[in-house]
Amino acid sequence: MTDIDIASLTKQTESVSSEFEKDFAATSNDLSHKAIEDVRIKYLGRKGLFTAISEQMRSVKKEDRPEAGKLLNSVKKNMESKLDQLRTLEKKAALTAQLDAKAYDVSLPVAQTAGSLHPVTLMRRTLLKEFRNLGFIVYDGPEMDLEDYNFSALNFKDDHPARDMQDTFFVKDLEKTVLRTHTSNIQIHAMRNERPPMRVVAPGRTYRCDSDLTHTPMFHQIEGFIIDQNISMADMKGVIDTFLKAVFGTDLETRLRPSYFPFVEPGGEVDLQCVACRGKGCRICSHTGWLEIGGLGMIHPNVFEAVDLDSERYTGFAFGFGIDRIAMLKYGLSDLRQLFEGDQAFLSQFPVN
Ligand code: DAH
Numbered sequence: 001m002t003d004i005d006i007a008s009l010t011k012q013t014e015s016v017s018s019e020f021e022k023d024f025a026a027t028s029n030d031l032s033h034k035a036i037e038d039v040r041i042k043y044l045g046r047k048g049l050f051t052a053i054s055e056q057m058r059s060v061k062k063e064d065r066p067e068a069g070k071l072l073n074s075v076k077k078n079m080e081s082k083l084d085q086l087r088t089l090e091k092k093a094a095l096t097a098q099l100d101a102k103a104y105d106v107s108l109p110v111a112q113t114a115g116s117l118h119p120v121t122l123m124r125r126t127l128l129k130e131f132r133n134l135g136f137i138v139y140d141g142p143e144m145d146l147e148d149y150n151f152s153a154l155n156f157k158d159d160h161p162a163r164d165m166q167d168t169f170f171v172k173d174l175e176k177t178v179l180r181t182h183t184s185n186i187q188i189h190a191m192r193n194e195r196p197p198m199r200v201v202a203p204g205r206t207y208r209c210d211s212d213l214t215h216t217p218m219f220h221q222i223e224g225f226i227i228d229q230n231i232s233m234a235d236m237k238g239v240i241d242t243f244l245k246a247v248f249g250t251d252l253e254t255r256l257r258p259s260y261f262p263f264v265e266p267g268g269e270v271d272l273q274c275v276a277c278r279g280k281g282c283r284i285c286s287h288t289g290w291l292e293i294g295g296l297g298m299i300h301p302n303v304f305e306a307v308d309l310d311s312e313r314y315t316g317f318a319f320g321f322g323i324d325r326i327a328m329l330k331y332g333l334s335d336l337r338q339l340f341e342g343d344q345a346f347l348s349q350f351p352v353n
Contacts, residue, residue, distance in 0.1 A: 003059060003060070003061045004056050004059045004060050004061070005060075005061055005064055006060070006061075006064040006067050006068055006071075009053065009056065009060060009064075009068050009071065009072075010071060012053050012056075013050075013053055013071060013072070013075050016043065016049045016050055016053060016075075017075055017078070019049070020039075020043055020049075020050075020079055020082075023039050023042065023043075024039070024082050024086070027039055027086055028086065028089065031086065031089055031090040031093050032090065033090060036083060036086045036087060036090060039083065039086070040083050043079055044076070044079060044080070044083075050075065050076060050079060053072065054072050054076070057069070057072065114352075115352060116347060116348050116349070116350040116351060116352050117350055117351065117352060117353060118339075118347065118350070119327045119331055119333070119339060119347075119350055120220055120323055120324060120327055120339055122327070122350060122351070123323050123326055123327035123330060123331075124203050124220070124222070124323055126247060126330075127201075127203065127222055127247065127321075127323065127326070128201065128203065130243055130246040130247055131201040131224065131243065133246070134199075134239060134242065134243065135199050136199045136200060136201045136224060137199065137200055137201075138200075138201055138202065138203075139186055139189070139190045139200045139201070139202040140186070140202065140204070141180075141183070141185055141186035141189040141190070141202060141204065142180070142185070142189075143179060143180055143204065143205055143206075143207070144171060144177060144178070144179055144180070145177070145178065145180050145185045146176055146177060146178075147163070147176045147177070147178055148176070148188075149180075149185040149188045149189060150178050150180050150181060150182070150184075150185045151163055151178075152306070153188045153303065153306035153307065154184055154185075154187070154188065154262060154263040154303060154306075155262040155263045155300050155302040155303055155306070156262050156263075157262070160262065162181060165209075166209055167181065167208055167209055167210070168181050168208065168209065169207050169208070169209060169217075179206075179207035180204075180206055180207065181206060181207065181208050182206050182221055182223070182320060183202050183203070183204045183206055183221040183222065183223035183320060184223055184263060184318070184320055186200075186202035186204065186223050187200075187202075187223060187225055187263070187303070187318060188303075188306070188307060190202070190225075191227070191303075191307035191309065192307050192308075195309075196227040196228050196229075196309070196314050196316075197226075197227065197228040197229075198225070198226065198227045198228070198316075199225075199226050200224060200225055200226075201222060201223065201224040202222065202223045202224070203220065203221070203222040203223075203323060204220065204221065204222075204223075205218055205219070205220055206218070206219055206220065206221050207219075213335070213336070213337075214336055215336070216324075216336060216337065216339075216340055218340070219322065219323075219324050220322070220323035220324050221294075221320055221321065221322055221323060222320070222321050222323050223318070223319070223320045224318065224319050224320075225299065225316055225317065225318035225319070226239065226316050226317060227299065227309070227314050227315070227316030228314065228315075228316065229313060229314060229315070230315065231314075231315045231316050231317060232315070233266075233298060233317070235317065236296060236297075236298070236317035236319075237256060239317075240254060240256075240270055240296065240319060241254045244270075244272055244293065247326070247330065248272060248275060248329075248330065251278070252272055252273040252275065252278070253272075253273045253279070254270060254271065254272055254273070254293075255270070255271050255290065256268045256269070256270055256271075256296070257269055257271065259295060261295050261297060262300070263297075263299070263300050263302075263303050263318065264295075264296070264297025264298055264299060264300055264317075264318060265297065265298060265300045265301075266297055266298060267295065267296070267297035267298075268295070268296055268297055269292055269293075269294070269295055269296070270292075270293050270294055270295075270296055270319070271290040271291060271292055271293065272290070272291050272293050272329075273289060273290060273291075274288075274289050274290060274291050275291065275329050275330070275332075276332075277289065291329060293321055293322075293325070293326065294319060294320050294321030294322060295319065295320050296317060296318065296319035296320070297317065297318065297319075298315065298316070298317050299315070299316040299317060299318050324336060324339055327339065331350075
């Protein structure tokens with residue numbers, strides 16, 4: 001067998017390497033598992049072009065062998081690493097193709113194909129939508145709050161019975177702190193943070209030491225108010241009437257009657273014609289034809305004073321409704337407690353949005 005010298009080996013590897021580079025470039029533009037395998041087999045397979053060269057190692061002159069070994073090693077390494085590159089590219093391309101085939105918009109809400117929204121959530125969303133349509137912004141406030149926000153700034157005198165232990169949850173070890181008994185505390189937060197003109201609604205959880213057929217210790221209210229120059233009771237009646245008609249339908253009348261709340265003067269309550277009998281009188285409305293929806297009134301000058309607003313310059317009205325009660329009336333529920341028992345059979349009757 002004739003000896004092979006390093007020059008001849010180098011020449012052969014150069015020629016095979018340059019052919020490999022061409023195949024590498026072509027395959028990069030046309031990636032597939034098969035194409036990459038074909039390249040591997042063509043050069044590194046049992047009968048591959050590189051394999052053929054490396055088999056000549058045995059015939060290389062002894063003194064050239066170390067150099068020949070180095071050369072073949074580096075050529076082989078280069079081929080293997082380039083084949084790896086192709087495999088990585090191929091994986092990436094496959095993933096991209098898969099993602100493109102089934103495009104996901106990650107900014108979309110979770111697919112609502114299962115479950116249902118709680119009736120209180122549904123009603124809160126409905127109410128907020130109607131108020132937004134009337135130009136209100138949505139405000140939030142703490143459920144655990146200082147007595148000042150829940151009572152004093154709202155013109156509750158120090159000896160008002162609502163402050164009594166029997167109605168209010170006081171927070172242990174925190175002085176002058178209560179679980180809010182109504183969402184009216186948010187009025188004070190909003191009025192101290194913003195300046196008129198203001199149109200604000202604020203839904204939220206409220207708490208009272210109360211538990212019977214028609215009362216739960218936790219319930220939901222929505223508070224709202226408008227403050228500007230020259231706001232009158234006519235504005236109040238117009239807004240409340242428009243809002244209730246949007247939620248319950250235009251064929252039901254609303255009426256206001258006088259009542260007392262410390263933070264409004266004059267104060268009143270708003271009634272809606274009974275959704276069940278349409279005013280004729282039935283068990284649901286205790287045969288009066290009317291259902292009580294909530295309280296309202298013109299904001300008391302003492303409240304303006306407590307939040308540093310000039311009661312000579314500004315007027316406004318405020319209102320507070322029970323969301324649970326409105327949900328019961330709108331969805332025809334007979335027992336308030338159904339809302340908080342977590343019974344799947346009951347809850348799954350509601351829509352997903
Ligand atoms: N906060 C009162 C309650 O929980 C409801 C209420 C009445 C809110 C009159 C108001 C209002 O804003 O003006 O019973």
